[in-house]
Amino acid sequence: MKRYITNPPFSDSILKTVLFSSRHFASSAATAPLDLEEDIGGFTGASFGGIIQDKDLLWKTPNGGLYVLDLIDNGATDPNATLYNQLLKRCTQLGRLKEGRLVHAHVLNSSYRNYVAVQNSIINMYAKCGSPVEARKVFDEMAERDMVSWTAVITGFSQNDRAQEALGLFVEMLRDGFVPNQFTLGSVLKAATAVGEMEGRQVHAVCLKSGHGDDVYVGSALVDMYAKCGQMEEAEVVFDGLTSKNEVCWNALIAGHARKSEAEIAVRLFSEMKKAGFEATHFTYSSVFAACASIGALEQGKWVHGHLVKSGLKLIAFVGNTLLDMYGKAGSIEDAHKVFDRLVKRDVVSWNSMLTACAQHGLGRETVECFEEMRSRGILPNEVTFLCVLTACSHSGLLEEGLYYFELMKKLKLEPDISHYVTMVDLLGRAGQLGHAEKFIKEMPIKPTAAIWKALLGACRMHKNIDLGAYAAERVFELDPYDSGPHILLSNIYASAGRLRDAANVRKMMNDSGIKKEPACSWLEIENNVHMFVANDDSHPQRNEVRRMWEKIADKIREIGYVPDTSHVLWYVDQQEREVRLQCHSEKLALAFALLNTRHGSTIRIKKNIRVCGDCHTAFKFVSQLVGREIILRDTNRFHHFRGGSCSCGDYW
């Protein structure tokens, strides 16, 4: 039984209240001579709409309530379902939980308390205002429920990070004999996506069975579900099968590829989306820039940036921050700066992204200056801000500053989390304060994690402290036994101290547990093609030319002072073999390739999946001097700018 009611015509008394209330119509009512006939024509029906839409009128009552409720209380009008629904909808739009509760209370005192449509509006209001529990309470107390009630309450849990409860309600709904429609399925899929792949697949089956598989909302949620499970092929199948598409399903697909760092695909889909006649939204740009950022695809990112400029979309923080981050991660600190300067409005994230970009490029002083400017402008720093600043200090050897900012952070009542402690251990360790770092770990209020000990181990490798290094490595092996990195670090610590037997034992232990070292690789993009190089790998079509080129370069830099440093190479091969292997490092091959295939004088940008080796770092400095070009090398977490024989990191990395 449906109990929709129609909107009764307004009575004269409301009109009078509305028209003569100087409190709410101060200017117009006070000055304009009143012609009742005309005004009736002008206000009928629209008067409530006007009040409800106008934020000032909606809330402006002396007791902090809602004007329309006052009108009802004063007997100026009788309430009706539509009026309540409109009010609830407005509270929902504006996210006003408190006022929504007032309307709810008012409904309970009215004769509309059992109207399903009104109750549904109340559920929806609570759901959207972040109070799924209150929504559930109203739902539970309903004598009769319809599809909308179920959908509203399920959505409440789905949108408030309580996916499991949303799915529970969905099951109950099916048990009650309801057949879900596209509205329900949209929300349920979102919840299922958060719970797991199996649940997602089950709901997909329900979508097909109930005949809603081709709805855009359901389809978008399905694409997103498969994308978030990492099943991009299945996401594409669902996407291709949709008879009508919209921006959202395109965005879901693009975002999926972006999460997998598949920048080429994300960019290709971006252009296909435009060709298909859809406008890219802030969501689209944000995803594509994030994808480019993750692999450092500067040229592709720039190309998409061009489209953003042409689109006329404002450079709001939401997309601007990602763009800034992309330029930072793709190696162009200049462009990152330009974006920062052009942002319409900067939020904390904008500042954090700028700080991150400076920190990643080894600009410790600039990072600190940027932070001070941020504070002087009254922007409240958060935990991430301090992480950026501490990282910058650590990477640039600003020990005193780092210690100062760590204290400042606590003074500002921001609680350092484990990542801040890791950075502090890194800061102390890199600066050679190993004892201090060890003491810091002992005294920290949180239980040290593997990352803490890895930071200490790295510092021990750098400063050749065998005993502490072995101790730190033991802690890492307990907490994160399958990471190859710490094994190799420890083995190298022993090897460089001449303790070859110990080094061999670590290698053996590693091999016995089946731990594989991640192969080092370097890559660069030239005209939208990515060229990848792996040490001692012969797969590149120009491999012979590349090798010969590097030999030529190596000879030339030897003449200006380069001496190969073999201490970083595996200790169990003889000296000559060591040198051969050293000259096959992936970053050297990539550099030789760049010299062969890029314009004279242009900046060379190379990316590497692990930390650059010491010998390559030295060689790159000499090459930058030899050829008079800037070389930018991206490590796992920082950039080296080689120019005129030196590096921006000041050999501190």
Place this chain on the structure above:
DNA sequence: ACACTCAGAC
């Protein structure tokens, strides 16, 4: 005229 899908910084 009460219900649905896509999102960024360390």
